[in-house]
Amino acid sequence: MQEKPRTRKGRRPTMVDVAREAGVALRTVSRVVNDDATVGAELVERVRSAIAALDYRPDERARHLRLGVTGTLGAAVRQLSHVNPVLRAVERAARAAGLMVLAASTEDDEKIERHVVESMCRRRFDGILLEPIGADHGYLVPELAAGLSLVAVDRPVLGLEVDCVLSDNVAGIETAFAHLVAHGHRRIAYIGDDERIYTAQERATAFRACLRAQGGAADAMIHTGPIQRERIHHALESALSGPDPATAVITGNATLSVETVRWFRDHADDVAIVGFDDSELATLLRPDLTVVAQDDAAIGDTAITMLRTRIADPATPVRKVTVPVTLQARGSGETPPKRT
Amino acid sequence: MQEKPRTRKGRRPTMVDVAREAGVALRTVSRVVNDDATVGAELVERVRSAIAALDYRPDERARHLRLGVTGTLGAAVRQLSHVNPVLRAVERAARAAGLMVLAASTEDDEKIERHVVESMCRRRFDGILLEPIGADHGYLVPELAAGLSLVAVDRPVLGLEVDCVLSDNVAGIETAFAHLVAHGHRRIAYIGDDERIYTAQERATAFRACLRAQGGAADAMIHTGPIQRERIHHALESALSGPDPATAVITGNATLSVETVRWFRDHADDVAIVGFDDSELATLLRPDLTVVAQDDAAIGDTAITMLRTRIADPATPVRKVTVPVTLQARGSGETPPKRT
DNA sequence: CGGTATCGGGATAACGTTATCTCAATCGGC
DNA sequence: GCCGATTGAGATAACGTTATCCCGATACCG
Known part of the structure; x- marks a missing residue:
């Protein structure tokens, strides 16, 4: 039947x-x-x-083909599987605008990023939101020339003039530094990510400027490099030993905060710490972790707004927006320096 | 020019x-x-x-239209912005198969889930991987009848016979329980999520069975309900007080583990704990958190394989696969009961 | 009452691909 | 040197929509 x-x-x-x-x-x-x-x-x-x-x-395929517009935005982010609070705000903002966001991860791999972005282009997404890796983005040039609307988030696209929305890394480091100084610290160390990564480089540079402004040169105070447990623990060891050990530490991102706390757990308990990036576990530690937090909702909203503006008028001048960060004082950054 | x-x-x-x-x-x-x-x-x-x-x-739109196939899989998951390790495995497996995964979040909201799934259907995605919410899924019936290939992950689709891949929640609870018993515990409490959620219900039921098998009825030992800090802390208080306080706790998911550890930090330090779901912070605590971990890679691989099988032959009989879980003993679950 | 707006609805042509069919040209075998 | 097989490439028709025209019927105005 x-x-x-x-x-x-x-x-x-x-x-x-x-x-x-x-x-x-x-x-x-x-x-x-x-x-x-x-x-x-x-x-x-x-x-x-x-x-x-x-x-x-x-059938949206036919509809989109005929209309020339897909009503779809792509989000190519480093990790879908990791904490990615910005993406949440992005989806919200897009939904409110009647657009659909479809996300894929680049795994911080040049090949994969390119594959993902090009796939989205071939699918004629109306716009793409990209959390770019540090490598060359020459492959984007023809796409942009062909009318691709793109907004970079968190990092700029190296060597290309495209819209981007970034956190205020410099102000974040300055705030963290000033906060520790205000609590009596004079010898502050910085544990950072590999400086080939844009944000890591920006934060490390800001930290160097803080040191210089304070009068001390002390390159021994700054330790950047790849995220490897041994590297980090070794850096902490050298920063906290010697004749002039640091009494406080600023960590350059959430993972570094975790590793630092992990090390402190077994090797020190009287060092102040201010971390960059907020995360769920910040309130799990004892004392709670003081962090410089980025404004995920503002970043997401701004990114979608910029993307929609560019889609509406591709001739819009390129804009670079910096979103303020805020210090969340929770305890770990408010302890006085230990007596030497 | x-x-x-x-x-x-x-x-x-x-x-x-x-x-x-x-x-x-x-x-x-x-x-x-x-x-x-x-x-x-x-x-x-x-x-x-x-x-x-x-x-x-x-232009893939035209290509897909002509071909009748899009080479695209949709992933409708509860949260993109939260830790979602399965999605990573899903993307890997799909990429290996030459398929693209585009993800969107449902935010555990019935309306949004429906919107997302229907949008993916209208875009004629070859298949959809769904982490379903607990509500009615009647809207799926016509889609399935029209040939939608769908695989549910982590939870089954209520009232519908569709492929699904689940973690072995029952074995997980049994393992955790046996582990604590082996370390001398007799009074074990369970802090669980709202039992209207499928996995929470399954885990709570398994725990009840463990209690029964052990001989004790002790309904005071099991506390399930929504994830609210006060509710959880209150549950812990009542479980750990009274004439017969629990000496060990099993927590029903990662968030509950966090809240439990947060409470322990200030109120108890000699209670054993085994958590369900692994997470980054498990090795941050002191002692490290013993957990029942699900096999994300196996879940992702299985889900993609099932989805591809169904796409290739929609007449494939419905399968429900259970993926084993493993106990990761790290310290928090191996402490003996405190002297009473 | 004739002519022209007005409105509802149908034929047909895109949109940018791929598949089918056809045909011209080349090659090998006897 | 002729014929069938093979190869290379073009014309044309889908795929499932929406947009442009156009036409027939009713309503309205002078």
Whole structure:
């Protein structure tokens, strides 16, 4: 017993099937689907029930092809599997604008990033939000020339003039530094990520400027490099030993905060610490971790707004927006220096 | 000065433009793009350079429409912004299969889930991987009837017979319980999530069975409910006080582990704890957190394999796969009961 | 009552691909 | 040197939408 004999077997019903079922012209079905007011009430009803009877679902591929617009934004981020609070704000903002965000991760790998972005381009997404890796982005040039709307988040796209929204890393480091100084610290160490990473470089540079402003040169106070447990623990050891040990530490990102706390757990308990990036575990430690937190919601909102602006008018001048960060004092950064 | 006069202004170049530029037929361009071997070397070269000159990029919308297949899988997960390790494995497995995964979050909201899934259906994704919420999924029935390939992850789809891959929650609880018993504990409490959530219900039920098997009825030992700090802390208080306080606690998911540890930090330090779900912070605590960890990679691989199988043959019988979990003993679950 | 707005709705042509069919040209075998 | 097989490449028709025209019917105005 065929339940729906009017649809060609094995295929999803199309507008043609609906039109045949309702006994109207193809164009009329389209009008009904798109709420065109010029269709009489009776025909609307006939079409509606034909749609229901056949379980017709419009095919967005054809729609997008015809319209030239997909109503879709792509988000190419470093990690979907990791904490990515900005993406949440991005999805919210896009949903509010009637757009769909489809995300894929680049795993911080040049090949994968390129593959993901190019796939999104070939799918003719209206715009792409990219958390770029540090490498060369020459492959973007023809895409941009062809009209791709793109906004970079968290890091700029190296060597290319594109919209981007960044956290105020410099102010964040300055705030953290000043906070520790205000609590009596004079010898402050910095544990940072590999300086080939843009944000790491920016934060490390800001820290160097703080040291210089304070008068001390003390390059022994700054330790940047790849995120490897041994490297980090060794850096902490050298920063906290010697004739002039640090009494406070600033960590350059959430992972470094974790590793630092892990090391402190077993080797020190009287060193102040201010971390960059907030995270769930910040309030798990004893004392709670004082952090410089970025404003995820503001970043997400700004990114979507910029992207929509550029889509609406590709000739918009390139803008670079810096979003303020805030210090969350929770205890770990408010202890006085230990007596030497 | 027009740089590319051969393309109609304002439009991206199409195969027609490339064909004109190269002086060949449209079909020949298609053949070159798809590496059809039946094109002579010289023409291939002409077409290739025309493609380069015009920066031609194929339009996947048209391709997908014509082919009837999109090479795209959708992932509708509860949270993109939260730790979602399974998604990583999913992306890996899909990439290895030449498929693209595009993810969107449902925020555990019925409306949003439906919107996301239906959008993916209208875009004719080849298959959808869904982390379903607990509510009714009637809206899926017509989609499934129309040939949607769907695999549920972590939770089954209520009231519908669809493929799903779940963690072995029962074995996980049993393992945790046995582990604590082996270390001398007799009074073990359970702090769980709202039992309207499938996994929470399954874990709580398994725990009740453990209690029963042990001989004790002790409903005072099991505390489930929504994830609210006060509720959890209150539950812990009542479990650890009274004439017969618990000497060990099993927590039902990562968030509950965090809250429990947070409470222990200030109120108790000699209670054993085994958490469900592994997470980065498990090795941050003192002692390190013993957990029942699910096998993210196995879940992701299995889900993609099942989805591809179903796409290849929609008539495949529905399968429900349970992936084993493993106990990661790290210290917090190996302490003996405190002297009473 | 004739002519022209007005409105509802149908035919048909895109959108940018790929697949089918056809045909011209080349090659080998006897 | 002729014929069938093979190869290379073009014309044309889909795929499922929406947009542009156009036409027939009703309503309205002079």
